[in-house]
Amino acid sequence: MTGIRIAIAQPEVTADARTNGSTVRKLMRKAAAGKARLVQFPEGLLSGYAKEQIQDWADVDWPAVRDELEQIMALAAELRLWVVLGSAHPLTPPNRPHNSLYVISDQGELVDRYDKRFCSQTEITRFYSPGTEPVVFDVDGYRFGLMICVEINFPHLFSEYERLGVECLLLSAYPIDSVFEVKARAYAAINSYWVAMSLPAQTNHLMPSGLIAPTGTYDALLSDTDLAIADLDRDAPDLHVPLNLARPWRAAALKGDIYRTRRVTDPRSANRTTT
Helix, strand or coil: CCCEEEECCCCCCCCCCCHHHHHHHHHHHHHHHHCCEEECCCCCCCCCCCCEEEEEEECCHHHHHHHHHHHHHHHHHCCCEEEEEEEEECCCCCCCCCEEEEEEECCEEEEEHHHCCCCCCCHHHHCCCCCCCCCEECCEEEEEEEEEHHHHCHHHHHHHHCCCCCCCCEEECCHHHHHHHHHHHHHHHHHEEEEEEEEEEHHHHCCCCCEECCCCEEECCCCCCCCCEEEECEEEHHHHHHHHHHHHHEEEEHCCCCHHHHCCCHHHCCCCCCC
């Protein structure tokens, strides 16, 4: 196999970090049994998501969140499994937490953290502090990028990850409308990379979690299951056009040389009001 196998989780999110942590570890073991190298979880899973499970940060058992995170990191090392885990990340009071995705390596190390940069109006005024940087990381020669929920409404973030060489964007979310799926499929096709969507079980009536191919079609879908396992393979014949032709051509087109060198000086070009 020339690719990499990943798992996408669709668990129920609760307000209890202990319950959520137990769910994460159960699905990690299931992903490892399926020979996945990486497993992705939804937005806000470990701590519970603000506006839904969490109405006040004072209600969160932060020591439990930390303890559960450390247990998850230990299990990642045991299973030799990369984990991308959604959770609130507490800051120094009185600063509000970040809305984050923890990147845990197959050595059980917290190697990076993506903090949601574009928060919703309610998030930014009541719940979260914004992040500032994109995050990319490599597993077995494949490059992954991270994004969270409402950031789907900012096309330049998806283009940024394309320029950073991302081959699979891990989009963890707690969506509130079904058009979210349409946007995700469009970005996958426009940028010629995979988009893995990990969503909570509570939003399955809007859309399922799944893996969207660089063609904008699904490679895997979750309906009433809690985990999907799928392969990314950049050498797959049906991906030759989007990966080897379309993506490099768009990069060249954005640089503009193929157009600048072909511009003409012609009065019929300059005059746009004549037939």
